[in-house]
Amino acid sequence: MEGVGEEEMEGVDHLAHERNKSEFDVDAMKIVWAGSPHAFDVSDRISKLVASDPGFRKDNRSTLSRKELFKNTLRKAAYAWKTIVDLRLSEEEAAKLRFYVDEPAFTDLHWGMFIPAIKGQGTEEQQQKWLPLAYKMQIIGCYAQTELGHGSNVQGLETTATFDSQTDEFIIHSPTLTSSKWWPGGLGKVATHAIAYARLIVGGREHGVHGFIVQLRSLEDHSPLLGITVGDIGMKFGNGAYNTMDNGVLQFDHVRIPRNQMLMRVSQVTCEGKYKQSDVPRQLVYGTMVYVRQTIVADASCALSRAVCIATRYSAVRRQFGSQNGGPETQVIDYKTQQSRLFPLLASAYAFRFIGEWLKWLYADVTQRLQANDFSTLPEAHACTAGLKSLTTTATADGIEECRKLCGGHGYLCSSGLPELFAVYVPACTYEGDNTVLLLQVARFLMKTVSQLGSRLSSKKPVGTIAYMTRVEHLMQCRCGVQRGFAELSADLVEAAVAHCQLIVVSKFIEKLQQEIPGKGVKQQLEVLCNIYALFLLHKHQGDFLSTGCITPKHAALANDELRSLYSQVRPNAIALVDAFNYTDHYLGSILGCYDGNVYPKLYEAAWKDPLNESVVPDGYHLYIRPLLKQEIRTARL
């Protein structure tokens, strides 16, 4: 193997000159990014714990076969659980551990959907029975909603749950091929239980889709129970990536479960076969999706900031062209084109961090209200979680890909960390609701609000995130007809929904800046980023702003000038602004993004570790290369 000098690998901070340029208190910014001194402490401690433990190694994922990869994920999940139990980690610390382990696994669905579904849709009694088992992982659950034939259209699901009053049971059945459950994570090989969604039929009458707790596998030997056919749906996009997850297929053949395994907070079936609806809205059946959409928004800033951190550090290391008198070439981060692609993403990472924080607050608020039977803010919470999930995941997936391109050729190497990050992240644009389908929900909410504006029947004034609508006069003029023409106008309405969500992100960023933010220069940096975020959007969509007369061409030109000046202000602080994410090299998983910027020796070293380089002459030489070179190819047995 070709070696690299030890001194070249260790100890020298190649980005020190960049760090010295920064004009603000990076440690104070770390606290702002984390959310509080306590959150910073937890995050910092747990990230270091994971990074220093060889049990959580992840640099070999792209070279493992699916079976090896999956087994390794099982080992890591078990090891993570042991660490959590041995160290008596709190729920907050355990969640951080899962985050820094950085490997999609069945545990995500168990903790992220199965448990929340029982908490949100189960009765007190059901919670008391199932949650202790789930918390100790004595049962492992998944969320089985989507089917082969229907994902977005939840009301179109075909699985049936027919009540049998003779035995006080439900019969869960998959009547068609397209009714096979398809996609649920953790289902393929691990889950012992599922929250399965099915059309409820009582006394021959249908009552829509409801959730049921169904045992799938034996707790003794893990074999599927009678009537259950279950397996993995196969390889997904990218090597490694989301293939650590066992997304599954499941068919029920008249599987019987006790009546008390229907989640009965929203509606109940009595032993006499009576269907009763409680006074909570039916939409609460969709509550788990609202919860997860909110966590996805909070996570978007993590994925985007990770890609931005890699691209920013590498852009400061990489030099191309511009050498004067034999001096060093220009750092690519100094090119205005690089800045105009990179810095809006840096600003977006911060913007999404704060919108995630705000959405958590909104979710906590609506949860509290629901408990007190106040359902008034549910439509807004649904529109915000759906819309912001769509906006942030689309921008993050696109942003990760842009960061890969910002790293030139080396960004295409797995060792840059970017291909895997993209492959793991991009399904977020589809799961928990296809992003376009979710924007249509926002559009529907907006149109409903518009149609009520000025209506004599509605005395309610729009509040919260739609309060601005009363100030937009021409909305009043386009009230008529929109409800009738919804499908025809849907492509335009989706654009309106995106604009509405962008407005929320910008206004919450501005609100954040109205708070006291300690630390030298921290607030000023955030103001620069906030202005970049807003002006970049204005620049990108200037056609819309100009055509609607919201701005003049002069405004548009001024905005562009200002944007360029803001990029110059960010430039000296760029490295410190990504250092503030406080990511370990383990978490980043990228040679291009390593803290010390010592990129080239590490790339060189890593190349020699590739399995192809285990032998100098490759396997297959004698069979395929030599006969070719010797012109013996026609006689060779291929």
Ligand SMILES: CCCCCCCC/C=C\CCCCCCCCCCC/C=C/C(=O)SCCNC(=O)CCNC(=O)[C@H](O)C(C)(C)COP(=O)(O)OP(=O)(O)OC[C@H]1O[C@@H](n2cnc3c(N)ncnc32)[C@H](O)[C@@H]1OP(=O)(O)O
């Ligand atoms: C290693 C060890 C670790 C140990 C760790 C320990 C601790 C760990 C702690 C935490 C870990 C947390 C981990 C989290 C990780 C999360 C991972 C996530 C992975 C994601 C996997 C993916 C899962 C999925 O994809 S699940 C399936 C999702 N499916 C969908 O999203 C389907 C999308 N479709 C829909 O939502 C709906 O069908 C629809 C909204 C598109 C349309 O519905 P429909 O019934 O047709 O309704 P419609 O007639 O249009 O509307 C009726 C009215 O209802 C309103 N409405 C619709 N939806 C909602 C809602 N959700 N809430 C409120 N209201 C709603 C709608 O607007 C209508 O209102 P209107 O007034 O009548 O207009």
Ligand SMILES: Cc1cc2nc3c(=O)[nH]c(=O)nc-3n(C[C@H](O)[C@H](O)[C@H](O)COP(=O)(O)OP(=O)(O)OC[C@H]3O[C@@H](n4cnc5c(N)ncnc54)[C@H](O)[C@@H]3O)c2cc1C
């Ligand atoms: C990695 C991954 C993990 C998943 N995990 C789970 C899980 O754990 N549990 C679970 O139950 N499900 C899971 N899913 C399924 C996921 O929730 C669905 O795939 C998702 O909701 C999209 O539904 P669909 O596949 O039916 O897409 P479709 O609705 O078929 O979308 C296809 C196209 O049609 C468009 N479209 C659909 N409806 C409309 C409309 N009304 N108007 C305009 N355009 C429309 C969409 O925009 C899209 O372009 C997972 C999916 C993935 C990819």
